[in-house]
Amino acid sequence: MSATTGVRPTKGYLMEMKRRIGFIERGTEFLKLKRDHLAKELTSSIDILKGRRGSLLEELRVAYRAVTAAYISLGPTEVQSQAKSIKSRLELEVLPRSVMGVRYPYIKVDKQPQITGELDITLSEAAEKVLSVLDDILQLAEYEARAERIADELGKTNRKVNALENTIIPSYRGVIKFIEDKLDEESLEELVRMKLIGGALARRRG
Amino acid sequence: MSPGLDYVVIRSHAMMAELLSPEQIRDLAERDSLASFVEQLAETSYGEISIAAEGDTSIALESIFYQKFIERMMGVVDLAPTNIGDFLQSYYYLRFEVINLKRIIRGMYSGLSTSKIMESLIPITPYKVESYEALVEAGSLHDAIMRLEDTPYEPLISSLELTEKYDALWPVEIALNYLSAMVVFRSLERLPQNDRGLVRRIVQAEADVENFLVAAKQRSAREEARSPEEMFPTTYDISYDMLREAIMADDLTAVINSLSPPYNEILSPLYEGDVALIRSRLRQYIFDIAAGGREVNDFGFNVVMAYLIFSEIEKDNLVGIAWGKTQGIQSEDILKYLAIPQ
Numbered sequence: 001m002s003a004t005t006g007v008r009p010t011k012g013y014l015m016e017m018k019r020r021i022g023f024i025e026r027g028t029e030f031l032k033l034k035r036d037h038l039a040k041e042l043t044s045s046i047d048i049l050k051g052r053r054g055s056l057l058e059e060l061r062v063a064y065r066a067v068t069a070a071y072i073s074l075g076p077t078e079v080q081s082q083a084k085s086i087k088s089r090l091e092l093e094v095l096p097r098s099v100m101g102v103r104y105p106y107i108k109v110d111k112q113p114q115i116t117g118e119l120d121i122t123l124s125e126a127a128e129k130v131l132s133v134l135d136d137i138l139q140l141a142e143y144e145a146r147a148e149r150i151a152d153e154l155g156k157t158n159r160k161v162n163a164l165e166n167t168i169i170p171s172y173r174g175v176i177k178f179i180e181d182k183l184d185e186e187s188l189e190e191l192v193r194m195k196l197i198g199g200a201l202a203r204r205r206g
Numbered sequence: 207m208s209p210g211l212d213y214v215v216i217r218s219h220a221m222m223a224e225l226l227s228p229e230q231i232r233d234l235a236e237r238d239s240l241a242s243f244v245e246q247l248a249e250t251s252y253g254e255i256s257i258a259a260e261g262d263t264s265i266a267l268e269s270i271f272y273q274k275f276i277e278r279m280m281g282v283v284d285l286a287p288t289n290i291g292d293f294l295q296s297y298y299y300l301r302f303e304v305i306n307l308k309r310i311i312r313g314m315y316s317g318l319s320t321s322k323i324m325e326s327l328i329p330i331t332p333y334k335v336e337s338y339e340a341l342v343e344a345g346s347l348h349d350a351i352m353r354l355e356d357t358p359y360e361p362l363i364s365s366l367e368l369t370e371k372y373d374a375l376w377p378v379e380i381a382l383n384y385l386s387a388m389v390v391f392r393s394l395e396r397l398p399q400n401d402r403g404l405v406r407r408i409v410q411a412e413a414d415v416e417n418f419l420v421a422a423k424q425r426s427a428r429e430e431a432r433s434p435e436e437m438f439p440t441t442y443d444i445s446y447d448m449l450r451e452a453i454m455a456d457d458l459t460a461v462i463n464s465l466s467p468p469y470n471e472i473l474s475p476l477y478e479g480d481v482a483l484i485r486s487r488l489r490q491y492i493f494d495i496a497a498g499g500r501e502v503n504d505f506g507f508n509v510v511m512a513y514l515i516f517s518e519i520e521k522d523n524l525v526g527i528a529w530g531k532t533q534g535i536q537s538e539d540i541l542k543y544l545a546i547p548q
Contacts, residue, residue: 068535069482072526072543076264078305081326085312085375121423122481129479 007175009182017179021172028164031157034100038154041099045147052140059133066126073122082123088114090134102153104146107138210287215505218282218513224251225516228546231523235540240531247524267528272328275521276302282510289396290507293405296393298514299333304386306330306338307359308379314347315375334358351378361385380437387413387439401507404499408492408515410442411468415488418444418473419481421452444469482543489519489545497547519545 007013071079091111096103115127226234230250237243240263248254252274257266283294306327313323323342332338334357344350348370351362361381368377394402394409417438424437434441434449441449443466455461462473468491475483496515499508523544530540 065539066479066482068530068533068539069480069543071529071533072535072540073482073485075268075522075525076262076529077268077309077326080265081309081312084316084318087316087373121419122485124423125479125481 009179014179017176031161035157037100038150042150045143049143056136063129063133066129070122070126082119102149104149107142214286215509218510222513226520231546235527236537243531264529264532268525271521271524276330278517293393293397296389300386300389302328302330303333304382310341311378314350384439404508407495414442414444421449424453486543486545493519493545
């Protein structure tokens with residue numbers, strides 16, 4: 001079935017089509033702006049992720065080595081017993097944030113764990129190293145979720161722009177051209193008809 | 207040498223043969239998996255080990271190694287003549303009981319169930335308290351500590367006020383450390399003059415290193431830190447002034463460098479914050495003292511002490527290896543923290 005099936009070649013319909021394509025083109029422009037903005041946000045998020053991930057992995061290796069050393073030195077039961085004596089634990093909230101209508105989780109730390117005092121120095125050193133990377137881990141998790149959601153939305157927006165630019169708008173243009181051609185053809189026929197009638201009337205008078 | 211000591215010395219000599227050699231420990235640490243470690247262990251005096259399918263494997267293995275060490279320890283400590291036995295009981299039974307009391311206190315503080323607290327305890331018979339169950343079932347931390355009235359741990363009751371004021375356990379733990387150190391030092395003084403040398407060196411090294419580590423930890427809260435005289439019952443080669451210097455120092459390098467050997471060597475990993483390495487160096491040092499003691503006199507109390515020390519170091523090494531193998535840690539990372547004689 002062609003795009004012009006069921007099209008009424010009238011001036012009213014042509015005006016409606018032109019109004020619609022104008023609206024669609026404006027929408028497409030907005031979507032393109034959104035796409036560009038999302039691409040910019042994604043690029044900057046990825047740059048931050050690349051930089052932070054590298055340094056975080058190294059910090060995590062150091063923290064993990066310290067935890068390993070504490071376990072080997074104190075034994076697993078002692079480590080677990082000491083770790084349980086920490087009453088003030090990490091408390092956080094996951095709140096929604098939005099960029100260009102894309103919602104992503106934002107982590108708000110309400111309370112940092114208090115590790116001083118309760119732990120043996122071996123475990124305390126390990127806990128401090130883990131605690132020092134905790135903020136970075138949370139921020140990285142936030143950026144990863146943000147980048148993931150932005151990339152997802154960017155993909156969707158891109159598909160919408162492509163569909164509008166390559167399918168919807170050309171099909172509307174096709175319909176408009178078809179109607180305009182039809183209307184031109186009709187007005188030419190009308191002109192020829194009028195000329196023939198004019199000629200016939202002139203011959204009758206003459 | 208008393209007849210009682212003769213028997214314990216001969217028994218220690220005999221039991222020494224059961225201990226794993228450095229090569230065996232290294233071989234166990236180098237096994238590529240936990241299954242291979244358990245398989246290799248079956249060929250030693252530990253024999254076949256069966257581990258329950260559910261639960262934490264490393265904790266199950268830790269319990270087995272503790273059990274073995276306690277059996278060995280009791281086989282010597284309970285037979286030792288009174289003056290030596292008093293010291294060994296203070297040094298081993300009291301030390302383990304203090305660890306158990308700390309675990310009970312921590313468990314009650316964090317609201318663990320009675321069964322979970324009991325599972326975390328070292329499987330020894332209560333030494334100075336009547337029953338661990340009675341403490342765990344006290345209902346609250348306050349009541350549990352109050353139940354220590356009329357025991358040698360009674361001074362802990364006075365630390366309750368601070369514990370409740372700060373809602374923290376460190377006042378009770380510091381009081382327990384102080385108390386156990388005092389008991390060990392007093393029983394050390396009752397040892398026969400000839401046997402005191404080796405033990406004194408071991409107890410002194412342990413006390414000095416632990417004091418220094420506690421002082422180093424106090425640096426982060428130096429404004430609130432109490433004076434070293436209040437915190438540490440006694441010091442030997444690392445004086446109160448040195449400990450005070452350590453608490454006030456921003457950089458410990460100069461303080462550690464100013465210490466006499468072996469402390470400057472043992473404590474040097476503190477520069478890089480690798481405290482676990484300090485403990486393994488301390489174990490190594492204690493091992494060397496015990497081995498040296500045997501060279502001086504292989505037919506007296508030195509042999510008993512060496513056997514107990516070698517046995518405890520073996521237990522610590524096996525616990526570390528078992529945990530490392532459960533977690534898939536590289537052999538070289540495990541070996542770094544073990545005390546294996548060269």
